Amino acid sequence: MWRFANPAIFYDLAAKASPWAAGISLMLLGLGAYLGLFVAPPDYYQGEVMRIMYVHVPAAWMAMFCYGVMAVSSGSGLIWNHPLAYVCAKATAPIGMVFTAIALTTGSIWGKPTWGTWWSWDARMTSVLILLFLYLGYMALWNAIEEPVRAARTTAILALVGAVNLPIIKFSVDWWNTLHQPASLMRADAPAIHASMLIPLLLMALGFTAFYVWVLLLRMRGEILARRVRGLRLARVQAGQN
Amino acid sequence: MEISWAASEFAGYIWAAWGIAGALMLAIWRMSDSLLRRQATLLAKLEAEEKL
Numbered sequence: 001m002w003r004f005a006n007p008a009i010f011y012d013l014a015a016k017a018s019p020w021a022a023g024i025s026l027m028l029l030g031l032g033a034y035l036g037l038f039v040a041p042p043d044y045y046q047g048e049v050m051r052i053m054y055v056h057v058p059a060a061w062m063a064m065f066c067y068g069v070m071a072v073s074s075g076s077g078l079i080w081n082h083p084l085a086y087v088c089a090k091a092t093a094p095i096g097m098v099f100t101a102i103a104l105t106t107g108s109i110w111g112k113p114t115w116g117t118w119w120s121w122d123a124r125m126t127s128v129l130i131l132l133f134l135y136l137g138y139m140a141l142w143n144a145i146e147e148p149v150r151a152a153r154t155t156a157i158l159a160l161v162g163a164v165n166l167p168i169i170k171f172s173v174d175w176w177n178t179l180h181q182p183a184s185l186m187r188a189d190a191p192a193i194h195a196s197m198l199i200p201l202l203l204m205a206l207g208f209t210a211f212y213v214w215v216l217l218l219r220m221r222g223e224i225l226a227r228r229v230r231g232l233r234l235a236r237v238q239a240g241q242n
Numbered sequence: 243m244e245i246s247w248a249a250s251e252f253a254g255y256i257w258a259a260w261g262i263a264g265a266l267m268l269a270i271w272r273m274s275d276s277l278l279r280r281q282a283t284l285l286a287k288l289e290a291e292e293k294l
Contacts, residue, residue, distance in 0.1 A: 037260070038245065038246070042247065047250070047252065048246075048247035048250040048252050048253070049250075049255055051247065051256050051260075052256060055260055056259065059263060094270060094273070095274075098269070098270040101266060102262065102267070105259075105263075106262065106263055109255050109258050109259045110255070110259065112255065113252050211271075214271075215270055215271055215274050218275055218278050219274045219278075221278050222274065222280075222281050225278070225281035225285050226277075228285055229281060229284050232285070232288045232292070
């Protein structure tokens with residue numbers, strides 16, 4: 001297992017896995033979009049506008065999932081000091097930020113016709129907005145610290161501290177009175193959603209996950225190469241000094 | 243392909259949400275792919291210079 005955590009071996013594996021992740025992602029997203037936009041019935045209460053759910057809900061799930069990956073990778077980096085863990089955390093942040101931005105904008109667009117407002121400072125929306133700021137802060141901190149090892153450790157601490165926001169997002173609709181509806185799928189009893197809507201939703205969620213893997217592999221490979229470039233430049237500077 | 247909701251009063255909201263989601267996903271993929279290509283080119287250039 002640890003053999004695959006070698007950056008050079010991982011780079012080759014990621015290069016081979018990337019086209020598969022791309023193909024699976026495009027297939028699932030295409031099928032999910034077709035079912036969600038053309039086949040799934042309108043909601044009896046919200047009507048056609050409910051079709052926004054097929055992008056909003058998977059994006060919101062992925063926004064939280066990516067932060068979870070970032071926190072676990074950061075924790076692994078701090079414990080085992082493995083460079084790939086930090087590479088994974090750093091590569092995940094912009095992808096998670098994009099999913100969070102999608103969740104917020106599509107949620108806002110969905111909110112206008114259903115709630116009559118683009119935005120409300122309720123617990124769910126506010127905690128997701130904080131998640132967006134956490135991603136932005138994490139990326140800004142990486143860019144602000146020049147020394148890579150110190151940047152990795154400092155950002156890892158931020159990622160771990162920020163993880164406290166994840167249960168707040170998940171349970172905000174239960175802990176406070178919010179405009180946002182409670183969970184329809186991830187609940188103790190059976191999902192409160194019909195199969196005709198559940199299948200496209202799950203396909204889109206799987207498609208978003210495969211898309212994340214695809215882009216993560218691209219970004220991790222880019223970061224591994226960037227570290228090699230930095231190493232070569234550093235060696236050249238040191239050779240010039242001797 | 244016929245879109246049953248195209249004439250619905252909410253069609254604009256649906257197009258906007260799906261369009262923004264698609265555009266943002268395309269943007270992050272494009273940026274990530276460019277990052278990888280840029281670093282690969284840079285590394286190849288540095289390694290070629292090392293050999294000289």
